[in-house]
Amino acid sequence: MFAALVVLGMAFGLGALLAVRGAQPPGFDREWMAEIIEHRNPIWEAPSLLFNAIGGGWFAVFVVPLGVLAVLLIVRRPWAALYWALACGVSALLVQVLKALFGRARPEDILVAVDPGSFPSGHTANAATLAVVLGIVIGRRWVGVLGVVYTVAMMLSRTYLGAHWMTDTLGGLLIGVAVGLLGWAALAGPLERERARRREIAAARFAGAAGASAAASSASSSPSATSTSNPPSPDDGVAR
DSSP: OHHHHHHHHHHHHHHHHHHHHTTOOOHHHHHHHHHHHHTOOHHHHHHHHHHHHHTSHHIIIIIHHHHHHHHHHHTTOHHHHHHHHHHHHHHHHHHHHHHHHHOOOOOSOOSSOOOSOOSSOHHHHHHHHHHHHHHHHHOOHHHHHHHHHHHHHHHHHHHHTTSSOHHHHHHHHHHHHHHHHHHHHHHHHHHHHHHHHHHHHHHHHHHHHHHHHHHHHHHHHSOOSOOOOOOOOTTTTOOO
């Protein structure tokens, strides 16, 4: 819980520092944006526009959250579904609160339609929230790796399109990580018990399937229970 609060405080602190600077972005932001604009290329524009579509708007607000929620409920992970729903809602709420609180201006050379408020990046916050929550719920290393790759790609795409300064995406990253960790701290007990029950059920099913397979194999390899008798000899019963 403490670590999550520290990360959340870093997001607020970064926003406050940027607000104090006013309309003048930090040198790092200006230099990065200048490099992006100089090296823009249609090859990179297409994937950036794809990330813009899947990371925001109706797809990110409705399709992804409701789709993941439905899957978690279908596989009987109610606590995981609650964790996911709360994380998505709190992340989106915090992004809007910070946008209204700091009111940072976006870059001028923007390639896509955007709403007011540059800090923090909502697309990046969504990506980081998804990465943290699904990484914890599924508990597989490859899920975490894919989540990191997806989040970094989203950060780069937002700056490539000129929709955000790099520090905006850092703020979104901090928001997503903080919300994911806060939710985990609050629901760790029920989530772990739910995961343990699923492991027990899976182990019992595996043991049952293995036992049935062994029994079938033993039955097929055993000799026939019926025996055959030799026909009587013609000389049987004849006195010698």
